[in-house]
Amino acid sequence: MHIHKFEKIWLFFGIGMLIVFLTTVGIGAFAMGHQPASNIQTIDPEKVHETAPFDNPGVKKVGENQYEVVIVTSAFAFTPNTITVPKGAEVKFIVATTDVVHGFQIAGTNVNMMVEPGYISKYTQTFDETGEFLILCNEYCGAGHHLMNARIEVIEQ
Amino acid sequence: MMKTDVVAKMDGKLAMAHIYVAFIALLLGGTAGLLQTLVRSGKFILPAGIGYYQLLTVHGVLLGLVLTTFFIIGFLFAGLSKTSGTLSDKVRTWGWVGFWFMTFGTSLTAGAILTGKASVLYTFYAPLMAHPTFYIGLALVVVGSWISGFAMFAHFAKWKKQNPGKVTPLLSYMAILTMILWLIATLGVAATVLIQYIPWSLGLVDTIDVLISRTLFWYFGHPLVYFWLLPAYMAWYVIIPKIIGGKIFSDSLARLSFVLFLLFSIPVGFHHQLTEPGIAPSWKYLQVILTFLVIIPSLMTAFSMFATFELYGRSKGATGLFGWFRKLPWGDARFFAPFMGMLIFIPAGAGGIINASHQLNQVVHNTIWVTGHFHLTVATTVLLTFFGIAYWLIPHLTGRVMTKAMNKLAIVQTIVWVVGMTFMSSAMHFAGLLGAPRRSAFSTYNDSAQAIDWIPYQIAQAVGGTILFIGIILIIIIVINLSFFAPKGETEFPIGEVEEAAHATPMILENWKLWVGIVIVLILVAYTIPFIDMIQNAPPGSKGFNNLL
Numbered sequence: 001m002h003i004h005k006f007e008k009i010w011l012f013f014g015i016g017m018l019i020v021f022l023t024t025v026g027i028g029a030f031a032m033g034h035q036p037a038s039n040i041q042t043i044d045p046e047k048v049h050e051t052a053p054f055d056n057p058g059v060k061k062v063g064e065n066q067y068e069v070v071i072v073t074s075a076f077a078f079t080p081n082t083i084t085v086p087k088g089a090e091v092k093f094i095v096a097t098t099d100v101v102h103g104f105q106i107a108g109t110n111v112n113m114m115v116e117p118g119y120i121s122k123y124t125q126t127f128d129e130t131g132e133f134l135i136l137c138n139e140y141c142g143a144g145h146h147l148m149n150a151r152i153e154v155i156e157q
Numbered sequence: 158m159m160k161t162d163v164v165a166k167m168d169g170k171l172a173m174a175h176i177y178v179a180f181i182a183l184l185l186g187g188t189a190g191l192l193q194t195l196v197r198s199g200k201f202i203l204p205a206g207i208g209y210y211q212l213l214t215v216h217g218v219l220l221g222l223v224l225t226t227f228f229i230i231g232f233l234f235a236g237l238s239k240t241s242g243t244l245s246d247k248v249r250t251w252g253w254v255g256f257w258f259m260t261f262g263t264s265l266t267a268g269a270i271l272t273g274k275a276s277v278l279y280t281f282y283a284p285l286m287a288h289p290t291f292y293i294g295l296a297l298v299v300v301g302s303w304i305s306g307f308a309m310f311a312h313f314a315k316w317k318k319q320n321p322g323k324v325t326p327l328l329s330y331m332a333i334l335t336m337i338l339w340l341i342a343t344l345g346v347a348a349t350v351l352i353q354y355i356p357w358s359l360g361l362v363d364t365i366d367v368l369i370s371r372t373l374f375w376y377f378g379h380p381l382v383y384f385w386l387l388p389a390y391m392a393w394y395v396i397i398p399k400i401i402g403g404k405i406f407s408d409s410l411a412r413l414s415f416v417l418f419l420l421f422s423i424p425v426g427f428h429h430q431l432t433e434p435g436i437a438p439s440w441k442y443l444q445v446i447l448t449f450l451v452i453i454p455s456l457m458t459a460f461s462m463f464a465t466f467e468l469y470g471r472s473k474g475a476t477g478l479f480g481w482f483r484k485l486p487w488g489d490a491r492f493f494a495p496f497m498g499m500l501i502f503i504p505a506g507a508g509g510i511i512n513a514s515h516q517l518n519q520v521v522h523n524t525i526w527v528t529g530h531f532h533l534t535v536a537t538t539v540l541l542t543f544f545g546i547a548y549w550l551i552p553h554l555t556g557r558v559m560t561k562a563m564n565k566l567a568i569v570q571t572i573v574w575v576v577g578m579t580f581m582s583s584a585m586h587f588a589g590l591l592g593a594p595r596r597s598a599f600s601t602y603n604d605s606a607q608a609i610d611w612i613p614y615q616i617a618q619a620v621g622g623t624i625l626f627i628g629i630i631l632i633i634i635i636v637i638n639l640s641f642f643a644p645k646g647e648t649e650f651p652i653g654e655v656e657e658a659a660h661a662t663p664m665i666l667e668n669w670k671l672w673v674g675i676v677i678v679l680i681l682v683a684y685t686i687p688f689i690d691m692i693q694n695a696p697p698g699s700k701g702f703n704n705l706l
Binding site for chain 1: 208210213276278282283284285366367368371406407409410430431432433434435436437438441442445446449450452453456457460464510514515516518519520522523524591592593594595596597598599600602603605606607608660690694695696697698699700702705706
């Protein structure tokens with residue numbers, strides 16, 4: 001098929017950009033480990049409260065500078081709803097829902113994932129700044145969706 | 158090939174019936190949209206027990222599904238009748254059957270939403286459970302669109318038989334490809350609604366597999382946006398060159414770009430599911446690659462459009478690098494509205510690349526940035542182009558002419574729309590970057606300092622929403638005028654001709670079996686393994702929750 005010379009240049013440029021973008025994203029994902037929250041681990045949605053670690057939600061120190069934050073979401077609350085972690089520590093959020101789909105987002109950070117019935121969502125983050133951040137549900141979960149929130153405070157070590 | 162100047166009267170009625178429903182949906186859905194922006198500003202409380210999420214469901218269903226599907230099917234029937242000959246009685250009858258299925262389905266779904274039993278939003282994610290009539294209505298809309306689609310295929314098959322070995326008229330080719338894309342895509346949503354949602358909401362089964370329902374939904378959800386976009390591209394490629402008095406830059410490139418949209422727009426649903434559990438990141442990345450490939454036909458379209466504009470401008474004696482820009486018919490609303498749509502597609506497309514990126518999605522996922530994005534793409538690029546189509550299609554079908562006064566009003570309408578959307582969508586993009594969520598009523602989240610910072614943006618959204626509502630009133634005035642009150646006369650159905658210097662169209666582009674075959678292979682590559690995984694490692698299903706609505 002005939003393609004005009006300028007169009008060839010344009011497509012060459014466009015496809016070139018595409019390759020650059022995809023390479024950047026690919027290196028970020030597979031060489032530097034910046035994967036989106038994709039944990040593949042199931043749970044019985046009706047037995048979340050009885051299943052470890054969700055039978056005991058809260059902040060746990062699990063290593064030298066490592067923490068696990070276990071959170072249960074249900075309409076329309078996060079349990080627990082106040083969390084304190086130190087600045088610079090590696091914090092793993094482990095979240096499950098007892099009812100419908102919820103969102104788990106810490107506003108102003110990269111922590112942002114879906115929480116779906118039957119699955120455990122995980123995301124690891126290191127906070128470089130101290131301060132109080134808003135945790136909110138960003139997937140519609142019913143009439144009180146916009147009231148569902150919690151706080152995380154990042155403090156000096 | 159039979160050519161008539163006026164789309165045969167009976168076909169015109171079928172097309173107009175679809176267009177009337179589309180604009181009624183625009184008025185009602187747009188009113189819901191206005192109220193949402195007002196609520197979100199924090200200065201307005203809904204009266205009479207109307208729920209915010211009920212309004213949000215009305216808005217999404219009426220505008221995302223009803224307005225678009227009805228307008229597109231009406232436009233495609235008109236285009237096929239114009240370029241492949243008048244519809245046979247049988248095809249037209251099936252067209253009406255499809256129309257009534259869709260209309261009846263819409264009223265069932267609307268009834269469930271208006272009685273407050275289906276505030277599950279446009280995406281109806283399980284395990285929030287709506288009244289069964291919500292899902293049954295949606296299924297009927299889809300089935301109705303299939304009936305119309307098969308009527309179109311039958312019409313096309315007849316043309317093929319009568320014109321062996323000939324290249325399909327460009328507009329018909331694009332119409333058929335758009336319907337093929339729609340049919341393949343809706344298989345996903347039909348499967349989840351028929352096999353999962355309806356039995357579950359009727360109580361025939363106790364639980365639903367949430368991840369599978371979401372995956373089937375999004376298998377449909379992305380090609381859906383190309384089902385909206387392709388008819389706009391049809392207008393850009395075929396209609397606009399004729400309106401400005403120029404030529405189609407290349408027939409084969411136009412067809413190739415449509416084929417590429419068919420290939421690359423279906424196996425990409427995971428980019429809507431990038432932040433969810435249960436899907437391996439490597440599969441997400443594969444679909445990110447496939448998603449990015451859609452950029453190629455988008456860039457081809459941009460090139461063709463500007464090539465057409467430049468060639469036209471130079472033929473009118475324009476000089477210099479951008480001299481042709483001033484030669485374009487800026488006072489013609491049939492050109493001006495779609496052109497503003499194209500212009501806005503540049504930032505809109507760039508935002509789309511961000512949304513579809515493996516990691517950037519992490520920042521914007523489910524924030525109101527996403528809402529800002531699709532209000533640029535669908536609610537501006539596509540909609541302004543549909544308005545531009547309405548300015549000649551409605552008078553053509555009703556045997557009237559658009560007066561100078563109406564044309565002027567249409568220019569004002571376009572400007573109002575662009576200004577309103579600039580306010581609303583920019584505010585949404587900025588607020589989203591700060592973390593403001595989408596699909597939420599007004600909330601300060603117990604006076605969180607972060608959330609209070611978002612409120613000025615939400616007020617800007619309300620300002621934009623109000624301006625847009627004025628735009629809706631204007632377009633409704635224009636549509637009513639063109640349908641019932643404009644002076645009688647003849648309006649042309651503008652079909653562009655191909656540049657004389659262009660090369661012949663390769664017949665491989667007409668090989669539907671080949672292209673549909675490749676689509677199926679790509680879908681299997683992108684979905685089979687993760688889908689088997691989801692079934693084999695499925696958690697216990699979820700029972701429904703309807704007490705939360």
